[in-house]
Amino acid sequence: MTAYDKLMSFQRETGALAQVAGRLGWDQEVMMPHGASEQRSEEMAVMESILHARRTDPRVGEWLDAVDDGALDEEGTAHLRHIRRSYERGLRVPAKLATDIARITSRAHRIWAEARADDDFAAFAPVLKEVVRLKREEGAALAAGGDAYDALLDDYEPGATAAQLSGMFGALRPRLVALRQAVLDRPQPASLQGTFDEQAQMMLSQTVARTFGYEMARGRIDKAVHPFSSGSGDDVRITTRTNALDPFNCLYSTIHEVGHAAYEQSIRSSYRFTPLGQGVSMGVHESQSRIYENQLGRSRAFTSWLFTRMTELFGDLGLDGPDAFYAAVNRVQNGFIRTEADEVQYNLHVLLRFDLEQALIAGTLEVDDLEAAWNERFLSDFGFPVDKPSDGVLQDVHWSAGLFGYFPTYSLGNVYAGCLHKALRAAVPDLDSQMVAGDLAAATAWLSENVQQYGGLYEPRDVITRACGEAPSEAPLLDYLEAKFGAIYGL
Template sequence: MTAYDDLMAYDHDTQALAQIAGRLGWDQETVMPRGAAPQRAEEMAALESVLHARRTDPRVGDWLAALDGVSLDPVAAANVREITRSYERASKVPAKLAATLARVTSAAQGKWADARAGDDYAAFAPVLSEVIDLKREEGAALAAGGDVYDAMLADYEPGTTAADLQGMFGALRPALSELRTAILEQPKPQGVTGAFDEAAQLKLSALLAQTFGYNTDHGRIDKAVHPFSSGSGLDVRITTRTNLHDPFNCFYSTIHEVGHACYEQNIDTDYLLTPLGQGVSMGVHESQSRIYENQIGRSRAFTGWLFGQMRDAFGDFGIDSEEAFCAAVNRVSNGYIRTEADEVQYNLHVLLRFDLERALMAGDLQVGDLEAAWNDRFEADFGYKVDKASNGVLQDVHWSVGLFGYFPTYSLGNVYAGCLHDALRSAVPDLDAQLSVGDTSAATGWLQQNLQRHGGLYEPREVIERASGQVPGPEPLLAYLRAKFSDIYAL
């Protein structure tokens, strides 16, 4: 076992350095001076060079070879599985390419933000072309003759292919479109009215984070253009955003990111700074953020409690009953922004991106044609035209930082959440009674015990199957959405 001990001691430092890289990314999106972007790009490239060298160090290969065929306990076997996966992946990507990608994507993030602010896709297109060329090169190296997009997808959801997702999404899209059409034919629920003080929004947002179990002794809440969660173990940070006339944007962004953060905070501390000390995949991660935000946070029971908190914080805001408030929280209406979309339409936004990024990676769609392709697809799916680039192709940060293969994990996470919600309801039959008084502990405790504490111990599909008792598929999600929105809209 000396080889295993040496391997884990070495990997401990690699994991620590990766956390530092993540903290630099957090800083860049929150408090870094805008003028620091060129230097930050160099810093990120330098750190990525160090990480790449560590991940491809020949000693890692020697230690892994020494362990080949050795009988290991489940935790050790899982650590070796993850280190092997990292070693094999990093060994396929040239060090210079890894550093260049880190440098270019760090700079591209700032250029995306400027282009988004100016609604100017043409200003962003050149650096996006550079990112895509580099990602294609990386994907080809990783695929080694196989499917380039599948190789990218493996970074975020190991064991899943585009063909798997296409089958799953093929079942989702027509069902969601049909439900959307039926809902939009009904009278639209009343929304909130008035202006909502930012400080009061952030105060209630902090209460919601605490209500869902976020530990601020090991985390913090900041503001960002695009809400996100960062870190793992003892330092897990989230961001949110505010909108003067839409407090739900702040509240549900916070709950969503708390779902991510609690997953990381609740992993068994024995796994700290090991390959198992973080969420096993982005699909599983999204299952946590989406079940916190939607099945729990937008439930009729929990919105009844939140209605009282809103009245205490803001007084009269145009809604006078818990029933009307639940309908307002779950209001289905036209909109451009994925992160603000209701549960019925959210996955349609994701499927648009999934199809477009696959076409980009395959070379079937050129960067110069992307904005028009986006706008055409959006109009076909939603029935109205995109009005400006910040509401269309420039709304998400993901492509600027090279996250190709990431978008489909959002919908996969929704599918996983549907399966978990079924099991949660069976395990906690009085869940609504608890949520109606703002007590989420039974729900979050069940998720911690059955999924979150395992970190990377099990493969993604396996951890969902173990927790939910079923093979993941879209049926539970669709059944939940049909029941919920048929009730709200009297379908």
């Protein structure tokens, strides 16, 4: 075996172990007995210790040094880029710190879930302080004298910096704020009426998932407090949630997570357990979930098909036909919850979190002041006060999981989705006539061919540039939003 062969064999074993560790996280969210949380935190800490040891194994460095880079093809070069980056970053983080983070975030998840249910931020604050302390330490170690937040962000969007994203988001904000104000000044369309059996919602979510190309033979749908997608290759699982008064929450959470899952299911099978065998970044990943959920799932064409399915299942929806249903799906209204926000306001929720978590990592904001800072910023951005912690600082799982640097990739994913939607429309001009019939095959095939199959082969921005024929920009997203909501609200 050559040095490259040995390196890749070792990497595939590490990749398989990482999948097992991910399955522990899925089980913790979906099926684990409540009393098992302390034991699970130790199990996950041990798994992280093993994975960290493998990622920083001295043999990896020796194999990397021995490989003749010039003799590698495109895929081999990409493999080395990922492995070298992971190895160098792993060496900067002490094994004890990596293990401590895994242990505390597993424990913090349970405490967050209980505090959220009780609307008690004070119950969550002590463990969050520990998470923040450890993530500051990790960021400093990774940055090696540079910016700690950028170092954490690099885990989710390689090559991006907070300054770059702030520039893009700064261009988004004025037009979003203006559109939000114009829409909220107009009369609101009617909303869905009635109660909707939650078991029936889950049945319909299965139908919708299949319609968007989710292969149930290689996946499953369960319920969780916070919907998510987990796994890759032949085992990609998603979760959703139900609300008897709001079936859209279930259906669009499902479509969103199917976007993530379809990406993982579509990656070339030859990349399994290698660095190329997963989505290249969270921004690109989010572009898939958001284009599935919004540009496709909330389109006039698809909602026409969905209206028929829902009336068949639930009867009268209290709406006068598919056009009223389309307006209800895209209704812009004040709300607290990011995951339930409409397309116009969603990014404003993300930018709030982006700014707050930068301050937490920089040390200019402490956990004791976080709830007040959140409430003040929310009132400034949205014009009404937060009513309770579960509608504010406790609503998201991310900080309990130590995912600092993750939030900005949601808005970056929206920007990428806007670019991809523009290119998709040009490539499939009769897309609407297909979606009216509930046929998403051409849309999902285009995304699979131009984005998903490549996994980690290309750098994140390059994936979007190759698919769209031009570098990513916020303009297509803003143009799409203004056109869509201008038509719905008669602006």
